[in-house]
Amino acid sequence: FVATNDLSKDGTGNKWSHRPFWPYLAEHGFNPDKIKSQIDDAIAQTVIAAIRSLRTQRNPEVSYELFGFDVMLDKDANVYILEINISPAMGTSSELDRVIKTPLNIDLFNMINLPMPGTKVSILNVQENTPAKQYLLLHQYEETLAKRGDFRLVFPTKERIDFYNMMTMTENDKVLSMYATLDESERIKKLGELRKDFESYKENRNSK
Numbered sequence: 001f002v003a004t005n006d007l008s009k010d011g012t013g014n015k016w017s018h019r020p021f022w023p024y025l026a027e028h029g030f031n032p033d034k035i036k037s038q039i040d041d042a043i044a045q046t047v048i049a050a051i052r053s054l055r056t057q058r059n060p061e062v063s064y065e066l067f068g069f070d071v072m073l074d075k076d077a078n079v080y081i082l083e084i085n086i087s088p089a090m091g092t093s094s095e096l097d098r099v100i101k102t103p104l105n106i107d108l109f110n111m112i113n114l115p116m117p118g119t120k121v122s123i124l125n126v127q128e129n130t131p132a133k134q135y136l137l138l139h140q141y142e143e144t145l146a147k148r149g150d151f152r153l154v155f156p157t158k159e160r161i162d163f164y165n166m167m168t169m170t171e172n173d174k175v176l177s178m179y180a181t182l183d184e185s186e187r188i189k190k191l192g193e194l195r196k197d198f199e200s201y202k203e204n205r206n207s208k
Contacts, residue, residue, distance in 0.1 A: 007095060017100055030077050037159075038079045039071055044155040046081055048166050055170075064112050107149030129171045131197035137172055138179055138191055156180040 011020030022032040046069075047054070057063045068088030072080045090105065092098040145153065155163060156176050164177050182190060 007099065010096060015094070015096060017096060025077075035073065035077050035079065038077075040152070040154045041160070042071070042079050042081050043069055044160055044163055045166070046084065047155070048163060051167050064108075066108055103150060107147075107151055110147045110149060111144055111151065130201065131194050132201035134175050135191065135194035135198040137175055138194065141176065141179070142187075142191070 010017050011024065016024075022036075025032050025035065065086060066088065068085035070082040070085070072082050074080070090101050092101055154160070156179075158181060161177055161180055164173060167173070169177070179187065179190065
């Protein structure tokens with residue numbers, strides 16, 4: 001079987017999009033939402049297992065990586081991570097590839113949050129653990145969420161906040177774990193409070 005160029009036949013051959021795949025599983029008695037959650041759990045746990053290496057990135061504010069997770073389901077819908085591809089192939093050998101991978105690339109580049117030219121204050125040069133640094137971290141987090149497109153946040157979330165117990169938490173982790181437990185109104189209030197500290201930090205820094 002090969003991937004077809006006829007999108008009306010999506011759901012045949014060996015390459016399907018999510019659109020026919022999840023209804024197919026539901027029709028055969030499986031719970032798609034439960035399976036998606038288990039896949040998200042497995043992805044988060046796998047990344048956490050490699051967190052020490054991932055934290056060695058230089059200039060993390062201007063670094064990013066797209067990972068491709070190959071996931072297998074057995075006959076009972078148990079989830080297995082087969083492998084993880086760094087810089088997965090983004091070629092388009094079929095029309096289905098083009099329809100899936102084009103918006104994926106667009107969302108990825110929208111989400112990167114590259115600093116604007118001339119930016120003077122960033123997470124990198126606010127070294128001490130201050131409310132100003134916390135504001136920058138959470139502001140960038142919210143910007144990323146707003147630009148994520150069809151990407152889905154896997155971690156940190158309220159459902160997986162206990163996953164932090166698997167890792168040695170940095171100060172940034174502690175801030176994010178606290179923030180992930182807040183509802184929307186509490187987040188807005190928290191960011192407003194931290195923004196005042198951030199503006200004061202900038203004024204004091206620029207006056208030196």
